[in-house]
Amino acid sequence: MNIVSRFPRTHILLVVTIAMPLFSIGMLGSGSGHTNVTTPNEMNVVPIPFLNQSFDEFSDWSHSRSELLTLRVDSRHSDEREEPTIERVERVKAGDTLASIFERMSISSRDLEAVLDSGPLGKFLERIHPDRELKFVVTPDKRLVKLSYARDQLQTIEFDRDGDAFTASQISHVPSATTTYRHATINQSLFGACQRIGLPDDVTLRLAQIFQWDIDFVLDLRKGDEFSMLIEEQYVDGKFIGYGRIVAAEFVNQGSRYRAVYYVDANGDGGYYGESGQSMRKAFLRAPVEFSRISSNFSAARFHPIERRVMPHRGIDYVAPTGTPVLASGDGRVSKATRTEPNGNFIVIDHSGDIQTKYLHLSRFGAGITSGARVRQGQVIGYVGSTGWATAPHLHYEFLVAGLHQNPRTVPLPKADPISRRERSRFELQAVPAFAELDSHRDDHQIALAR
Numbered sequence: 001m002n003i004v005s006r007f008p009r010t011h012i013l014l015v016v017t018i019a020m021p022l023f024s025i026g027m028l029g030s031g032s033g034h035t036n037v038t039t040p041n042e043m044n045v046v047p048i049p050f051l052n053q054s055f056d057e058f059s060d061w062s063h064s065r066s067e068l069l070t071l072r073v074d075s076r077h078s079d080e081r082e083e084p085t086i087e088r089v090e091r092v093k094a095g096d097t098l099a100s101i102f103e104r105m106s107i108s109s110r111d112l113e114a115v116l117d118s119g120p121l122g123k124f125l126e127r128i129h130p131d132r133e134l135k136f137v138v139t140p141d142k143r144l145v146k147l148s149y150a151r152d153q154l155q156t157i158e159f160d161r162d163g164d165a166f167t168a169s170q171i172s173h174v175p176s177a178t179t180t181y182r183h184a185t186i187n188q189s190l191f192g193a194c195q196r197i198g199l200p201d202d203v204t205l206r207l208a209q210i211f212q213w214d215i216d217f218v219l220d221l222r223k224g225d226e227f228s229m230l231i232e233e234q235y236v237d238g239k240f241i242g243y244g245r246i247v248a249a250e251f252v253n254q255g256s257r258y259r260a261v262y263y264v265d266a267n268g269d270g271g272y273y274g275e276s277g278q279s280m281r282k283a284f285l286r287a288p289v290e291f292s293r294i295s296s297n298f299s300a301a302r303f304h305p306i307e308r309r310v311m312p313h314r315g316i317d318y319v320a321p322t323g324t325p326v327l328a329s330g331d332g333r334v335s336k337a338t339r340t341e342p343n344g345n346f347i348v349i350d351h352s353g354d355i356q357t358k359y360l361h362l363s364r365f366g367a368g369i370t371s372g373a374r375v376r377q378g379q380v381i382g383y384v385g386s387t388g389w390a391t392a393p394h395l396h397y398e399f400l401v402a403g404l405h406q407n408p409r410t411v412p413l414p415k416a417d418p419i420s421r422r423e424r425s426r427f428e429l430q431a432v433p434a435f436a437e438l439d440s441h442r443d444d445h446q447i448a449l450a451r
Contacts, residue, residue, distance in 0.1 A: 085145055090134045098125045101134060111144040114166050115159050121168035124157055125149060153241040175234040177244050181441040183228040186221060193227075203231065203243050205290065210260050210272050211251050213282040216409065217290075218318075220253055227251045228442050230434065248434040250442070259438075261431045265423050275435060277419035277427055284330040284351075284413045285377065288359065289318045289384065289395050314405040315358070315398035322363050322393040324384040328375040329357050329399075329408075337369050344387025349375060353401075353414060360396035361388050 090101055102112045116122045128134070128149070137146040147159040147166075154173045159166040184193040194204040207227065208217050215221075232244030248261040260280045264270040272280040332351035339345050345362040347369065363385025375381055386393045399408040419427045 083139055085137050085139055088136045088138070090136065092128050092130050092132045092134065094130045096128065096130070098128060098134075105136060105138070106142045107136070107138065107144050108142070114164065115144070115147055118159055118166045118168040121157050121170060122159070122166075124151060153236060173236045175236050175241060175244070177232040177234050179230050179247055179437075180233050181228065181230055181438075183442065183445050184226065186225045186227075187223055190217060190221060199231075199243070203246070206246055207249060207251075208290070210246065210249055210280055211253075211258050212285060212287070212290075213280060213413065214258050215251065215253050216286050218287060219409075222254055225251070225253050228438060228445075230438055230441075248438050250438060259435065261434045263419070263427055263430055265419075266426065273419060273427070273431070275431065277424065277431075279416035279418055281377075281416045282413040283353075283377075283416060284355075284357075284399075285327060286409065286413075287318065288327045288329045288357075288397055289320050289324060290327070315360075315396050316408055318384075318395045318397060320384045320393065320395065322383070322385050324395075325380045326359055326362065326366075326382045326384060326395055328377055328379045328381045329397075330355070330377050332357075332375060334369060334371055334373045334375060334381075337365055337371050337373075340388065342389045344390065345382065345385065346388070347381055349381075354403075356400040356403075358396075358398040358400070360398075361385055361390040361394060363387065363393075 088105070090105070092101070098116070099109075099112060102109070116125060133150045135146075135148040135150075136144065138144055145161050149157045149159075151157060154175065156171045156173070157168060158171060159168050182197055182199060184197045186193045190208060191201060191204050194201070194207070207229065208215075227250060229249040230247040232247060234241050234244045245262055248259075250257065250259045252258075259275055260272040261275075262270060263273050274280060328349060330349070330351045332349040334347060335350045335356075336346070336348040343360045345365065346358065346360040347362065347365065349357050349359075351357065359382060361384075362382040365382050366380045369375070369381050384393050384395050390396075397408060399406050399411055401411070
């Protein structure tokens, strides 16, 4: 019988494969006399024991060797196999604490303490807010592996198990932005117009703040006024998270058109400017209380409700709920922050140009507002109240130039500095395309309405 037929083909192939390097060594020695033959021991090669064995013996050895290799591979994968985990998202409810959520999920108080003791970031979990999300990764036996807390839409804190402790890290999400166009006509109020086109109240306030030096949003708005804007929509991982900066805007009030674009100068300072480069910002706000109602205007002869006689009213009374923030109308230094019987809690601010402003009947002062404090335009200096001689919550506001009272609504206000000459060409590179895009959208909107 042919010897090949006595053995499986796989055995023969295996022997040939293993033996070939040894044959090659022998062949190297059969050449020129200058070639040195290196033995397996000299090569640090372990001699193969079955070269002198019968094929039957080799067959038995190869099967046992194959089983040994299989056992080693299985053992290796078993060591690297990760423990199975379960992911669960919990939305914080009103009244929830981290302890109550851990208890609800049957996670041990030991893991809770380890998370809270993870360092400064763990302190953020001591006060969690409703509607925020907590993402848990746990084992089947409720052992916490990882915890993620979304502080807001752009900040997430992660706690990863490290033995019996947890390490904390903060992840910042950088949103992507696309610019979109919005337009609305005012029927009753600016807030109502913005809500009709899906804009939240914070965008309404920012729009009003752009034009607050030119438009009195308490008294000047009329039905039929309109506005349009280019505004950034922000996304994280493809999910809309809110509105960003207003890139450019236009407001038509009683037939007068006001336009503004946001510009960042070479120093990194940003602000809103008109088409010719003039700053939308003036040195003073027209009104130190946003979206309030005027109950008494500036007048040389007004019937005083407490004195019961006609007296000059040298300021404007803004009616607003108690606690409404009162803003500094301009940069300056607080010369008085005190209380008297007629004025109640009141503040006097000295400004450049021999200008002085007064704020009366406050419920309380803002943080850090004392005599001598420096304040910036728009800073909260106090809150509307009814202290002193006041029949209802309101702010009495006065504007003086060189010691003489002026009507805050009509007094000419000093302007802020315009775009400098060296910034002019850079400004136009940003402003011209923005205004052109605003005009294009507005024209398309008007054509669509005419159809």
